[in-house]
Amino acid sequence: xxxxxxxxxxxxxxxxxxxxxPYLDEFLMDERVIDVNxxxxxxxxxxxxxxxxxxxxAEAYAKIWWEEGSPLVVISERxxxxxxxxxxxxxxLGMRYGKMTIKxxxxxxxxxxxxxxxLVPLYPHYAMSSFETVVVKTMEVKDAYFPEMKITTLxxxxxxxxxIKVLSENIAKHLEGFEYDHILFSYHGIPERHIRKxxxxxxxxxxxxxxxxxxxxxxxxxYRHQCYDTTESVKKYLGLPEDKVSVSFQSRLPxxxxxxxxxxxEFERFPKEGKKRLAVITPxxxxxCLETLEEIAMEGKEQFQEAGGDTYKHIPCLNxxxxxxxxxxxxxxxxxxxxxxxx
Numbered sequence: 001x002x003x004x005x006x007x008x009x010x011x012x013x014x015x016x017x018x019x020x021x022p023y024l025d026e027f028l029m030d031e032r033v034i035d036v037n038x039x040x041x042x043x044x045x046x047x048x049x050x051x052x053x054x055x056x057x058a059e060a061y062a063k064i065w066w067e068e069g070s071p072l073v074v075i076s077e078r079x080x081x082x083x084x085x086x087x088x089x090x091x092x093l094g095m096r097y098g099k100m101t102i103k104x105x106x107x108x109x110x111x112x113x114x115x116x117x118x119l120v121p122l123y124p125h126y127a128m129s130s131f132e133t134v135v136v137k138t139m140e141v142k143d144a145y146f147p148e149m150k151i152t153t154l155x156x157x158x159x160x161x162x163x164i165k166v167l168s169e170n171i172a173k174h175l176e177g178f179e180y181d182h183i184l185f186s187y188h189g190i191p192e193r194h195i196r197k198x199x200x201x202x203x204x205x206x207x208x209x210x211x212x213x214x215x216x217x218x219x220x221x222x223y224r225h226q227c228y229d230t231t232e233s234v235k236k237y238l239g240l241p242e243d244k245v246s247v248s249f250q251s252r253l254p255x256x257x258x259x260x261x262x263x264x265x266e267f268e269r270f271p272k273e274g275k276k277r278l279a280v281i282t283p284x285x286x287x288x289c290l291e292t293l294e295e296i297a298m299e300g301k302e303q304f305q306e307a308g309g310d311t312y313k314h315i316p317c318l319n320x321x322x323x324x325x326x327x328x329x330x331x332x333x334x335x336x337x338x339x340x341x342x343x
Contacts, residue, residue, distance in 0.1 A: 003118075004092070125284060
């Protein structure tokens with residue numbers, strides 16, 4: 001019997017330092033997030049970051065927390081429920097980090113008689129620290145607890161035409177009536193070394209401005225290329241002016257080169273160049289979360305306006321938009337009937 005396993009990032013149980021700390025510990029101790037040897041990772045995470053970050057992060061979570069709980073979890077639950085109503089297969093939702101575990105979701109599917117699972121990492125792009133860690137963790141759980149289960153993974157869908165259509169139309173809907181000077185596509189940042197580590201050729205990805213434009217098998221696992229590809233696809237679909245669209249990368253740890261340009265630097269640069277009316281979209285995420293709701297929608301707006309910007313518009317993620325639900329449901333129905341995965 002076939003079934004669906006949706007997996008998103010996860011969330012602390014509450015916006016308190018007490019609950020944020022174990023969540024951050026699990027997240028940052030993931031070797032695909034902070035990819036250094038275990039001793040150094042322990043020092044960085046438990047000796048430095050967890051001494052101060054939980055309190056600051058809890059304050060940030062408190063700003064965006066909903067009455068029903070974590071926005072990311074609530075949105076993911078709504079999405080899963082809507083998808084389940086459009087398909088015949090059982091659907092379970094798990095999170096890579098936190099108490100809403102992948103193991104519990106797989107157990108839920110097993111109890112419904114499922115032994116053939118399509119794993120859906122809820123990330124459009126491939127990155128070690130998002131898509132890859134979900135797949136690796138799921139396979140570890142399967143081998144340890146559900147060896148009889150077959151797992152098929154839905155590939156990163158960053159350039160799928162149906163995804164680009166719903167993403168573009170969501171952007172267009174929120175841009176209605178807004179006369180922008182510029183649209184910024186802000187993607188989650190990752191260290192530059194992650195790009196090189198994910199390069200199967202071990203020579204193509206130079207992050208020099210040209211490698212992402214040169215055809216290569218490396219693009220299948222190159223997060224930077226995929227982000228630019230998504231942006232170009234949306235620009236083409238919506239007919240956006242070349243000079244009014246750019247890409248940046250948000251969220252980074254210090255003392256390490258991460259993908260550039262940095263989003264916070266762009267917020268300060270745009271007003272100086274006369275770009276006073278800014279729209280920001282965050283397509284690395286399909287569900288709004290701490291990074292989009294607090295870092296971009298709140299902090300980003302404040303930074304942009306303090307730098308001299310005028311009007312700032314944060315465009316929400318796809319969340320549980322009905323068109324997005326229908327696209328996902330169609331992909332899953334195709335797989336159920338034919339084992340075909342979306343291109």
